[in-house]
Amino acid sequence: MDVVIRAALTFLFVFLLTRIVGRRELSSMEPFDVIMLVVLGDLVQQGITQSDYSLTGVWLAAGTLALMTVAVSYVSFRFRQARVVLEGDPIVLVESGKVIAHNLKRERLTVEEIAEAARLHEVAHLADVEWAILETSGEISIIPKSSS
Secondary structure, three states, X not given: OHHHHHHHHHHHHHHHXXXXXXXXXXXXXXXXXXXXXXXXXXXXXXXXXXXXXXXXXXXXXXXXXXXXXXXXXXXXXXXXXXXXXXXXXXXXXXXXXXXXXXXXXXXXXOHHHHHHHHHHOOOOOHHHEEXXXXXXXXXXXXXXXXXX
């Protein structure tokens, strides 16, 4: 039972850690970030299993993490209020061609990153962007101004 409790607490810690790190950082990982995730995974494994290398310990730890993942997903699906807490809301970065500086600062983004996303959506200038939205997945959606 000790493995299940450690796995559940570790799940909550890692979940909270990913919320603190921010969605944009997690959506665009560099090689160093991938290595850090592997190291984090090893540290988490050691914290969950301690010296229990039995098959039962592995099943309990993996099963607990899987069940908690499904539970978070279900709660997010079922309850709108919980979805905001668990996944966050999309954040408007540009509205009618105007950059919303406090939202960029809050998400630790630069104007250059928004301009890059606009170019990837074939919009040359931020002035031609009606909406730029940081989605909960970490991607930036660009809606160009209509030409009519």
